[in-house]
Every structure is written in C-alpha cells, then in structure tokens.
Amino acid sequence: xxxxxxxxxxxxxxxxxxxxxxxxxxxxxxxxxxxxxxxxxxxxxxxxxxxxxxxxxxxxxxxxxxxxxxxxxxxxxxxxxxxxxxxxxxxxxxxxxxxxxxxxxxxxxxxxxxxxxxxxxxxxxxxxxxxxxxxxxxxxxxxxxxxxxxxxxxxxxxxxxxxxxxxxxxxxxxxxxxxxxxxxxxxxxxxxxxxxxxxxxxxxxxxxxxxxxxxxxxxxxxxxxxxxxxxxxxxxxxxxxxxxxxxxxxxxxxxxxxxxxxxxxx
Amino acid sequence: xxxxxxxxxxxxxxxxxxxxxxxxxxxxxxxxxxxxxxxxxxxxxxxxxxxxxxxxxxxxxxxxxxxxxxxxxxxxxxxxxxxxxxxxxxxxxxxxxxxxxxxxxxxxxxxxxxxxxxxxxxxxxxxxxxxxxxxxxxxxxxxxxxxxxxxxxxxxxxxxxxxxxxxxxxxxxxxxxxxxxxxxxxxxxxxxxxxxxxxxxxxxxxxxxxxxxxxxxxxxxxxxxxxxxxxxxxxxxxxxxxxxxxxxxxxxxxxxxxxxxxxxxx
Amino acid sequence: xxxxxxxxxxxxxxxxxxxxxxxxxxxxxxxxxxxxxxxxxxxxxxxxxxxxxxxxxxxxxxxxxxxxxxxxxxxxxxxxxxxxxxxxxxxxxxxxxxxxxxxxxxxxxxxxxxxxxxxxxxxxxxxxxxxxxxxxxxxxxxxxxxxxxxxxxxxxxxxxxxxxxxxxxxxxxxxxxxxxxxxxxxxxxxxxxxxxxxxxxxxxxxxxxxxxxxxxxxxxxxxxxxxxxxxxxxxxxxxxxxxxxxxxxxxxxxxxxxxxxxxxxx
Numbered sequence: 001x002x003x004x005x006x007x008x009x010x011x012x013x014x015x016x017x018x019x020x021x022x023x024x025x026x027x028x029x030x031x032x033x034x035x036x037x038x039x040x041x042x043x044x045x046x047x048x049x050x051x052x053x054x055x056x057x058x059x060x061x062x063x064x065x066x067x068x069x070x071x072x073x074x075x076x077x078x079x080x081x082x083x084x085x086x087x088x089x090x091x092x093x094x095x096x097x098x099x100x101x102x103x104x105x106x107x108x109x110x111x112x113x114x115x116x117x118x119x120x121x122x123x124x125x126x127x128x129x130x131x132x133x134x135x136x137x138x139x140x141x142x143x144x145x146x147x148x149x150x151x152x153x154x155x156x157x158x159x160x161x162x163x164x165x166x167x168x169x170x171x172x173x174x175x176x177x178x179x180x181x182x183x184x185x186x187x188x189x190x191x192x193x194x195x196x197x198x199x200x201x202x203x204x205x206x207x208x209x210x211x212x213x214x215x216x217x218x219x220x221x222x223x224x225x226x227x228x229x230x231x232x233x234x235x236x237x238x239x240x241x242x243x244x245x246x247x248x249x250x251x252x253x254x255x256x257x258x259x260x261x262x263x264x265x266x
Numbered sequence: 267x268x269x270x271x272x273x274x275x276x277x278x279x280x281x282x283x284x285x286x287x288x289x290x291x292x293x294x295x296x297x298x299x300x301x302x303x304x305x306x307x308x309x310x311x312x313x314x315x316x317x318x319x320x321x322x323x324x325x326x327x328x329x330x331x332x333x334x335x336x337x338x339x340x341x342x343x344x345x346x347x348x349x350x351x352x353x354x355x356x357x358x359x360x361x362x363x364x365x366x367x368x369x370x371x372x373x374x375x376x377x378x379x380x381x382x383x384x385x386x387x388x389x390x391x392x393x394x395x396x397x398x399x400x401x402x403x404x405x406x407x408x409x410x411x412x413x414x415x416x417x418x419x420x421x422x423x424x425x426x427x428x429x430x431x432x433x434x435x436x437x438x439x440x441x442x443x444x445x446x447x448x449x450x451x452x453x454x455x456x457x458x459x460x461x462x463x464x465x466x467x468x469x470x471x472x473x474x475x476x477x478x479x480x481x482x483x484x485x486x487x488x489x490x491x492x493x494x495x496x497x498x499x500x501x502x503x504x505x506x507x508x509x510x511x512x513x514x515x516x517x518x519x520x521x522x523x524x525x526x527x528x529x530x531x532x
Numbered sequence: 533x534x535x536x537x538x539x540x541x542x543x544x545x546x547x548x549x550x551x552x553x554x555x556x557x558x559x560x561x562x563x564x565x566x567x568x569x570x571x572x573x574x575x576x577x578x579x580x581x582x583x584x585x586x587x588x589x590x591x592x593x594x595x596x597x598x599x600x601x602x603x604x605x606x607x608x609x610x611x612x613x614x615x616x617x618x619x620x621x622x623x624x625x626x627x628x629x630x631x632x633x634x635x636x637x638x639x640x641x642x643x644x645x646x647x648x649x650x651x652x653x654x655x656x657x658x659x660x661x662x663x664x665x666x667x668x669x670x671x672x673x674x675x676x677x678x679x680x681x682x683x684x685x686x687x688x689x690x691x692x693x694x695x696x697x698x699x700x701x702x703x704x705x706x707x708x709x710x711x712x713x714x715x716x717x718x719x720x721x722x723x724x725x726x727x728x729x730x731x732x733x734x735x736x737x738x739x740x741x742x743x744x745x746x747x748x749x750x751x752x753x754x755x756x757x758x759x760x761x762x763x764x765x766x767x768x769x770x771x772x773x774x775x776x777x778x779x780x781x782x783x784x785x786x787x788x789x790x791x792x793x794x795x796x797x798x
Contacts, residue, residue, distance in 0.1 A: 023325050026275075026326075033330065062554075063558035077487060188550055288570060288594075290594075292541075400768050
C-alpha cells in the first residue's frame with residue numbers, strides 16, 4: 001500500500017450536468033478504491049471549451065502534486081478527435097496529469113502547471129470493454145485516469161505527440177492609459193473576468209476607471225463599495241475582474257464571453 | 267481493519283435537492299469514518315419514483331462489487347410503506363446492496379445487478395434514536411447503509427420478504443418496420459431516453475427514421491449532425507435515445523416522461 | 533499516522549455557488565491528503581448570513597466528534613472583519629470545530645454543539661502565501677481548517693476573544709392558544725421553517741390550526757394530506773414547519789425569511 005504515501009486525488013470537470021458524472025466515479029473506484037475524487041464542476045456551459053479551459057486553469061493549480069485531472073467538454077465525442085494525456089512538471093518538480101479530449105481544453109491549465117508533454121491515448125486495453133459513442137468520459141477518460149492514479153506511467157497510454165490542439169486566452173494589451181482585454185469567463189454571479197493578469201496592473205485601490213461609459217472604482221475587494229455599484233478588482237483567479245456589489249456586472253456592462261473591453265485609467 | 271481490503275463505497279440518490287443530503291453523510295461518517303460517499307444525484311424530480319429508478323439502474327452498475335446504494339424518492343415517508351434492503355448477486359459473484367423505500371425505486375437497478383433477495387428493514391436498534399416523520403433518509407436508511415458497509419449481514423436488518431413493490435420499465439415492441447416504445451427519462455439537456463434497448467436495434471448509422479412527423483438520422487454519436495438537427499442513437503445508458511445537437515429534443519418532439527413514441531424505419 | 537484513529541471529516545458551507553469551492557478542496561488536500569471533505573451546501577443565498585447559520589446549525593450536529601466545519605458567507609471579505617475559529621464541546625465530550633468570518637454565521641451551530649470558546653485567527657504562517665482580497669475561503673479558512681484537521685491546537689491559530697459577533701434565531705412565543713414565531717428559512721421546495729422548536733409544541737396529529745387566513749392540519753408527515761393541501765409539522769430539523777404537499781408553502785402563505793407568522797390552535 002505504498003500508494004498511501006502519495007496523494008491520490010483525482011479531479012473531474014465537465015459539461016455533463018447532473019447524473020452522468022456518477023458513473024465515471026463508479027468506474028474510477030472500481031479500479032482504485034482509494035481514489036479521492038473531487039468535482040471541480042460539471043456545469044460548464046455545454047460544449048464551451050474555452051470556459052472549461054479557464055475554470056480548469058484557475059482550479060487545478062491549488063491541488064497537490066500528483067493529482068490527476070480529468071476534464072471533458074467534448075463537442076467532438078465519437079468523431080475522430082484524439083484523446084490525450086498530459087504530464088506537466090513545474091520548476092520545483094511538482095507534477096500534474098491532465099486527461100481529456102484533444103481540443104485545447106487541457107492546455108492552459110497544463111501550461112500553467114509547468115513544462116508539458118502530451119501523449120495520444122491509444123492503449124485500448126485500458127478502456128472499458130464496451131465503448132459508447134457518446135460517453136468517453138466514462139468509457140475512456142475515467143479508466144485511464146484511475147490507472148494513472150494507481151501509478152501507470154504516462155508513456156503506457158500511447159505515443160507522445162507534438163501536434164495537439166492549442167488554446168490561448170491571450171493577455172490583453174496596455175496602450176497609453178488604456179487596457180484592451182477580452183472577457184474570458186462570466187461566473188454564476190455575473191462577474192466579468194478578463195484575460196488581463198493582475199500582475200501587469202499598476203492601479204491602486206481608489207483609482208478611477210472608465211469602462212465603456214460607466215465610471216468604476218478600482219478596489220481590493222467587493223466589500224468597499226455600495227450595493228449596486230460597479231467595482232474593478234483583481235479577482236481570486238488573479239485576473240482583472242469587473243463586478244457589481246450584490247448585482248450582475250455582465251448585465252450592467254452588456255458583456256458576454258469573447259467580447260472585448262476597453263478600460264481607461266482616469 | 268480488514269474492511270480496507272474491500273470496497274467501501276456508498277452511493278446516495280434522492281429528490282432532496284440541496285442541503286438535506288449533508289446530514290445523511292454526517293450520520294454515515296459517524297458510523298463508518300472510512301466510508302467513501304458518492305452522490306449519484308439529489309435532483310430527481312420530486313416524488314418521481316420512475317425517474318429515480320431509471321437513474322439508479324444506469325449508474326449503479328458501474329460501481330464495484332460490495333457497494334451499498336442508498337436511494338430515497340419516497341412520497342410515502344412517515345406512512346406505513348416498508349423500508350427494504352436488497353442483496354443482488356451477479357453470475358460472477360459481484361454483490362451490490364440497495365437500501366430505500368418499498369415503492370419500486372430499487373428494483374430495476376437491483377435486478378440489473380443480479381439475482382435479488384429483499385429484506386424488510388425492521389431492526390430498530392440500527393436506526394437513529396429519534397426518528398423524524400419526514401426524513402427517513404437520515405434517520406433510517408443512512409445508518410442501516412453505514413452498518414452494512416461495515417459488514418453487518420443483510421439478514422440482521424430484518425426478515426426476508428417476497429411481496430415487495432415491483433417496477434418495470436417494459437421493453438418497447440417491434441412491429442414490421444416500426445418500434446413502439448415509451449419515454450422513461452428526459453435528462454437535463456432535454457434528451458429523450460426510451461425503454462427500447464440498444465441491443466434489440468438493427469439500425470445502422472446513416473439510416474433514416476420517421477419519429478412523429480420529423481425525419482431523423484440514426485447515428486453513433488451527437489457529433490455527426492448539424493447544430494439544431496435531431497438525431498437518434500444508442501445513448502450511454504444503452505437505450506435508444508433521441509437528441510438534438512445543441513438543442514432540446516423533449517421540446518422539439520413535445521414529449522414528457524411516460525409518453526409513447528413510434529419510430530418508423532424508412 | 534495516529535490521525536487515522538480519529539475522524540478526519542471536514543465540511544464546507546458557502547454562498548460561492550459552483551466552481552469556486554474546488555480550489556478550497558485542493559488547498560485542503562495539499563495539507564491533509566486524507567481529509568474526507570463533505571459539502572454541506574454552496575448554494576446559500578448570496579450574503580445571507582442568517583440562512584447560512586441556520587443550515588449549518590441543522591447539519592453540523594449529525595457529524596462525528598472531531599469534525600472541522602468551514603463556513604463562509606462573508607459580505608465583509610477583505611474588509612476589517614475578523615476571522616474566527618471555535619471549539620465547541622458537548623456534555624459528553626464530543627468536540628466540533630468551526631472556522632469562518634466573525635459575523636455570527638458560526639454561532640448558532642457552535643452553541644448547539646456545546647460550550648464554546650472563540651479564537652481570533654491571526655497566525656499568518658498558516659495562510660496561503662498570497663492572500664487575495666476576495667477569497668479568504670481558499671486563502672485563509674481552508675488552510676487553517678486543514679491544519680486543525682491534522683491536529684493543530686486551536687490555541688495556535690490566535691488569541692481567545694469574548695467580543696465575537698453573536699446571532700440568535702429567537703424562539704418564538706406562545707400566548708393563549710396562539711404561537712408567534714419567525715420564518716428563519718425557506719428551503720428549495722418552498723417549505724417555511726420557523727424558529728419555534730418542536731419540543732415546545734403541544735399539538736397532536738389531526739389538530740386544526742389557523743395560519744393567516746388558511747386552515748391547516750397538524751400532521752406527523754407530508755404523506756397524510758392531499759396533493760396541494762397545506763400541512764404543519766415538526767420538520768426534520770426539529771422546528772415547526774409549514775409545507776404544501778407537492779406544492780410551495782412560501783408562495784401560498786406569501787412569506788419570506790424574516791417574516792412573522794401567527795399560528796392559532798383551533
């Protein structure tokens with residue numbers, strides 16, 4: 001039982017909604033009864049690979065070295081898109097594994113976790129015996145992830161590849177006193193999360209910003225403005241975020257994922 | 267601690283929604299701190315025993331031998347309906363346990379898992395000391411399930427019975443080139459799941475079907491048709507399913523659970 | 533590894549909705565890979581401290597001695613409100629720990645669990661290295677909870693305090709044949725839960741009550757009245773509750789959290 005000396009965490013992320021993830025968990029526990037399964041979410045908007053990639057990127061980095069992350073937002077399930085497994089190793093040696101479809105979903109999280117190597121999942125002896133055309137999460141990704149959790153080397157899932165599908169959120173741009181960035185996620189509270197990193201910001205709490213035709217104060221937290229007031233801040237994921245205290249910023253600013261935003265520093 | 271050599275998985279399914287399942291988990295962990303608790307779902311439509319029975323049947327079979335499944339969709343809680351425990355043994359010796367109300371909820375899943383024996387839960391020494399009139403999930407089913415997970419023999423929960431309430435989804439019928447079947451579940455995406463087993467189908471991918479007054483292509487997966495197009499396929503649960511790529515089939519075909527569907531092979 | 537002889541359960545409650553709790557779990561598992569994490573709920577209405585306090589109080593008591601409860605409904609995150617840890621010891625020696633903001637959220641649950649001692653969380657060596665202004669659940673409460681789960685003494689998180697923020701649901705009043713009480717929670721089915729304890733009631737099943745201008749039967753369970761009929765009962769949490777069989781009592785009686793209700797015994 002030397003596995004007990006390692007972390008045995010496996011995370012799941014998908015757009016499956018309710019009900020369907022349970023059978024993935026059954027499959028995982030059949031292979032590794034000690035697996036500690038954590039749901040990141042199963043409520044990614046259906047087929048929204050970019051939203052899934054963003055959430056995986058922000059959550060995965062908080063898990064311990066050795067964690068296996070299975071993520072499935074997979075509009076191409078049952079067609080010829082490849083299944084991939086990634087090993088990401090950080091400078092201090094922390095290792096994360098990512099398993100899912102080859103559509104870019106895993107890439108931002110894996111790159112954030114370190115240097116990546118990508119493998120084509122082709123070793124069918126690891127799959128469930130009957131592969132459905134619609135649920136590779138259960139039939140392929142879950143068993144492969146569970147075997148890796150038990151110590152299977154990533155080289156045994158298939159050959160290494162270099163031509164995987166990439167996905168990049170960009171970084172936004174600064175020009176004079178303005179920031180040009182993109183909405184990469186709207187959370188369930190209507191907070192607008194942009195692709196502009198908090199590390200590149202030189203705003204101070206109390207600074208005034210002009211976002212579209214609305215005046216917004218930059219702050220360190222939600223709690224410093226009045227109910228219904230908009231506020232800009234560096235969100236918990238580390239990106240510039242626009243929120244409304246007890247309200248919905250996506251509605252106030254009429255923004256959706258993929259939209260551009262211009263923010264002027266007054 | 268020889269229990270560690272067995273699987274210690276306990277699943278929960280209910281129509282309790284949010285909040286209420288947590289106290290069931292507390293009760294289970296108080297009896298067996300090593301229990302590995304997995305939620306199948308707590309969002310079964312309220313009091314919909316047939317929907318609960320279908321989801322339990324499709325999910326339970328993916329869990330390892332030894333799993334205890336607690337399921338509670340229980341319009342009759344607090345009245346005189348019995349509580350039951352079932353042992354289901356498959357041909358190769360795999361054993362699953364099912365615990366819940368005697369209203370048919372457990373039966374399709376248990377029969378799918380093997381030969382069944384049904385016991386009336388009557389050993390009150392296993393229950394919580396104070397039994398509420400409204401929450402047997404927490405006060406009766408959770409402690410009984412946790413004791414069974416720790417190795418309590420099913421014969422100790424009460425006497426064996428033969429007159430349990432049955433529930434059968436039927437199988438649909440083939441007549442000439444048409445299939446007559448029933449909607450047994452509408453999932454959260456609006457996919458229509460019928461009671462016609464994929465094993466009895468002789469359609470090939472690309473075949474044309476007439477469903478009500480809509481022309482539908484039979485396919486092996488969602489990914490092969492255009493956005494908004496209907497598609498028929500064998501779903502991940504093994505039954506004939508009608509879906510709309512990125513849309514809602516239940517709305518397009520105006521179907522709800524229990525409705526009949528006629529499918530003509532053109 | 534003597535921790536294995538104790539319960540290693542840690543519960544989470546918040547108003548974070550989907551997605552955000554996962555990174556708290558990652559942080560906890562990075563500190564204690566054996567933590568058994570149970571979600572009580574993450575769907576508390578946003579910033580509703582009283583609703584969170586009620587749910588925590590009703591759920592926490594079912595968990596085993598030694599459980600650490602992290603609860604975060606925290607309108608003041610990032611401002612100067614304190615973070616606190618509580619040890620509650622019952623008469624028979626059962627111990628529960630509570631971690632969260634100093635806004636009253638933890639108090640009813642902690643008092644229900646026994647005699648309480650409250651500590652100001654100020655030992656920054658326990659926190660994540662980078663503290664965001666908006667997500668102390670992940671950056672402060674999760675790591676402190678995980679360290680306590682691993683055996684850190686509560687005295688090491690900071691100094692004991694006596695001036696914590698209190699919160700009290702009251703108890704309602706009896707006057708002649710009437711009960712005057714308050715709505716403390718509306719659950720997702722629209723059931724109205726009051727602050728009147730079932731232990732103080734002297735109604736018998738079958739008794740008639742007048743609630744506002746509607747005649748209601750007192751019953752021991754939901755199952756004894758017709759579909760659409762209102763019913764009063766002692767709910768699973770131990771308080772007087774008004775429900776509608778297969779319907780929504782909050783709508784029928786036009787009540788929301790904080791409203792008063794007068795119940796006349798006919």
